[in-house]
Amino acid sequence: MLQQIYPTPQHGFEFELNKDMHFAAAHYIPHEDAGDCQKVHGHTYFANITIGGNELDESGFLINFQHIKKLIHKRFDHSLLNEDSRFSNHDPMKFPTTEAVAKTVCEIVQQHLDTLAHRPQCLQVFLRETPTSYVIYRPKKGRAS
Numbered sequence: 001m002l003q004q005i006y007p008t009p010q011h012g013f014e015f016e017l018n019k020d021m022h023f024a025a026a027h028y029i030p031h032e033d034a035g036d037c038q039k040v041h042g043h044t045y046f047a048n049i050t051i052g053g054n055e056l057d058e059s060g061f062l063i064n065f066q067h068i069k070k071l072i073h074k075r076f077d078h079s080l081l082n083e084d085s086r087f088s089n090h091d092p093m094k095f096p097t098t099e100a101v102a103k104t105v106c107e108i109v110q111q112h113l114d115t116l117a118h119r120p121q122c123l124q125v126f127l128r129e130t131p132t133s134y135v136i137y138r139p140k141k142g143r144a145s
Helices: 032-038 065-076 098-113
Strands: 015-027 041-053 121-130 133-137
Touching (some): 015 065, 041 065, 041 098, 098 121, 098 133
Antiparallel strands (some): 015 041, 041 121, 121 133
């Protein structure tokens, strides 16, 4: 895994968990301003997901690292992001840009966290698309919307 120091979101939680992972996926951006990115192409995305909370679950975890990987890696690895139901080829706010993918990762994780009794929060998703380009998504008020 890429050794990286990630920007830290400010929060008041006792616990902060970070999960690094990567997934290989293809996409295209269906807009004329996207230039060559209008063509189908792929990336090995590197993600860091930050979760905060004050309480641990009955097994002593804020959340089991494996659950985060299953939510994201299983869904997106070796996929065409444009075909995922969370993205759209018609709504610019839902084109599978790195920004939208980072937000979507946060939303998927938060939807799972909302089912847990101790209610941890997804605080940040750092998503690297290339060695020189990345996006950080932080939901407003510590919640994915």
